[in-house]
Amino acid sequence: MSSGHEILVNIFDGQSGEMYKMRLNDVVRRITTREMPECFEVEAVKALAVAVRTWVVKKLKAFDGYGCELNKDADLCTDGKCGVEITDLSLLRKSMPDDFDEFYKLACIAEEETADFIMTCGGRPIASDYHLTCGGGTENSEDVFGNRIMYYRKVLCKYCSGSPHWDKTIEISMQELEDKLNIKTLKGNSTFGPEMEGIIEDVVRDDTGRIKKVKIGGRIFTGVEVNQILGLGSSRFGWDPVVLKFKIRGQGDGIGMCLYGANQMAKEGYNYRDILSYYYTNINIEPIETAGDDIPLKGKTFIIDPGHGGEHGDDEKGPTGLREKDVNLYIANKLSKLLENSGAKVVMTRNEDTDISLPKRIELVNSVRPNFLVSIHQNSFFSSKVSGTEVYYYRGDTEGENMSKLIHDNIVKALNTVSRGNRNADFYMLRESKVSAVSVECMYITNPLEEERLKSDEVKDEIAKSIHKSILDYYGI
Structure with missing residues (x-):
């Protein structure tokens, strides 16, 4: 691939209950063969192959995908529960005995000539839905899914009028x-x-x-x-x-690429990039970014949020006056450097002692849509005896829950703090962000002993290293 690393897909066989690996290019060839409704123009098949590759990459757990519904360790499965069935070549040949050789040859050509390329929006793979025939125009995502997706915008389509699905009863x-x-x-x-x-x-x-x-x-x-x-x-x-006789135009939900429209565009001289850019708005077509051993987080984006800030901030103070906002910013800056050195892209909600409102922070998070939001805080309590580490996630955010446990355990282990657990909370930053998020309460700044520890750069460095290690652990690195 673009980094020299071959991408393997973990596939769960629903019948045998076993897991096996398949190269990404083989997966793309098989799905593209199945999804071709007829022998299309090669540029249309290339567009389909890129859409299929994008869909698979978005599913891969190595790229933060949700993977297979049947098996938590798998990316895809053989029985279509993940969206498209991954079929053995011999079975695929049996299912289409008259067309297999021609279709598979086309799929192989299309896969090879578009190798590595996927569609992205905001630096991440898109969902890349497609359908057979739009019947004159594709749909806006909110009219089908209920939510606005910027690459699923309605486009008028005059190209699919020759489709066998244009009009039917x-x-x-x-x-x-x-x-x-x-x-x-x-x-x-x-x-x-x-x-x-x-x-x-x-x-x-x-x-x-x-x-x-x-x-x-x-x-x-x-x-x-x-x-x-x-x-x-x-x-x-x-x-x-x-009896009611229904008159129907088109086939499918109208989201994304119209396959018969793509084929007609290819006949009229458009290449696969033209086709994809027409049906998917606001996208880039670029090589897959894969990580290497020296930059294991390449292709991932994190927003680090140093809580509070500003001259008149509402942060907590320790018994001797140590400000929480300053501790948070130090840890965040250290963590940012560690993540960047690991190949990640990092966006900070603040880089200095400024007061950034919570809505502004959320606006940034939801515009960037990172892989994770990590909000850094120090805890407080009216009793100065309370101490320890807590990490929070929003209810229902499974990924946030998993990350919060790793961060909690690693900080407790590295700094020997009191374990106060990871738990869900209705914090504004967690609730309003549209991505997985955690809020790290590193120590209790109102506890005299922990305030003293937080004055040490070495201790704050260890907190940042523990969070960094937790992120690497989360991605299996």
């Missing part, structure tokens, strides 16, 4: 409609029929149920006329719709 019986939607519709009888706008409406009956007049398809008829024309045998009649 599906008939669904009323019984099936009721069963699947868990509803009940009005049933007709000889003296009643449900009105249907534009079909049968404005029904007038006499007191015996005979139709006096009715509008059908926009024309008004008497019951006698309908009876005579249709040969019903009586003007006392009702009706039951039996």
